[in-house]
Amino acid sequence: MDAGRAADLPAPGPARGGLTADAVPAADDIFVVVNPASGKGRGARLALPVVRALAEATGGARVGHALSAHAGDEVALAQQALAQGYRRLVAVGGDGTWSNVGNAILRSGVDAALGLVAGGTGCDLAKSLDVPAQDVAAAARVVAAGHTRTIDVGTVEGRYFLNIVGFGFDIAVIEDTWKVNYLRGAPLYLYCAVRQLYRFPGFPVEMAVDGRPGAREEMLMLVIANARVFGGGFKVAPRADLGDGQLDLVAFANMPRRRRFPLMVSLLRGTHERAAEVRTARAETFHLRFSGPPTYERDGEWSRAGSSELEIGTRRAALRVLVPAPAVEMAPASAPAPAPA
Secondary structure (H helix, E strand, C coil): CCCCCEEECCCCCCCCCCCCCCCCCCCCCEEEEECCCHHHHHHHHHHHHHHHHHHHHHCCCCEEEEECCCCCHHHHHHHHHHHHCCCEEEEEECHHHHHHHHHHHHHHCCCCEEEEEECCCCCCHHHHHCCCCCCHHHHHHHHHHCCEEEEEEEEECCEEECCEEEEEHHHHHHHHHCCCCCCCHHHHHHHHHHHHHCCCCCEEEEEEECCECCCEEEEEEEEEECCCCECCCECCCCCCCCCCCCEEEEEEECCCHHHHHHHHHHHHHCCHHHCCCEEEEEECCEEEEECCCCEEEECCEEEECCCCEEEEEEEEEEEEEECCCCCCCCCCCCCCCCCCC
């Protein structure tokens, strides 16, 4: 698979792509980690176009790539690329794939940057960073330009998250998406969200914010957000800041089913915080206690907790992400001097 100086790398094990140990990458070389299963196969279809677009946008940088074979392989592939010397890693997939490659960078301690290309279902982190991840050519130009933004990340059960951690209705929607094979992206999430509005019963949880204990409450959904958007476009934490060193908690109290649909509409618009059933908090650490080990989502990936208690924290300014350079405002032209009388 050649495109400019794109490198087709043979598989060293179970993954479909891997690294050879020949040349040490130059500073501008790029490694692409592709989740071929993301977006119901869209990731696989994007592999060659992404490699070609990056080779063209960089004007000749070496572009290595590998395709994962199983869920989570992206971490090992990214770690191999970092060990060989690559310092720009592009993840092709959804929020889960981006998170896996981000976790590899964070665990390595290497100063490397993460690039985002959308090949998955949600792809929400890019919305908070204004990365044109859905447009392969535009995303490649962002990577080639090399401008980065350093963002905070969250922590849960020894792993990092870049976007959000969610409990309750949120995870019920994700589980429902597994049963639908005729939609993808935002329409898939919206369809399953509407179905679960009338099915999900709610759950009890006790929340402590920065060590301050709280009462046990019945919830519909609980989201702890590092970024603003989740679920394919829902503006769950419209005031979240990826660089403030804090996480935003958005708690939705359980409510009658007739109230749920209007709340979902307001969630799409980002106006849900006005509702009486919605409570928000901002902190560095949240401690949650459930009636048993909960299921939850971390950047769109399903997990079952190892305990009924979870601590969710923040790591400030932890990860560099390749983003569009800020627009440069042109200074207004000075008015011509008046002609002498």
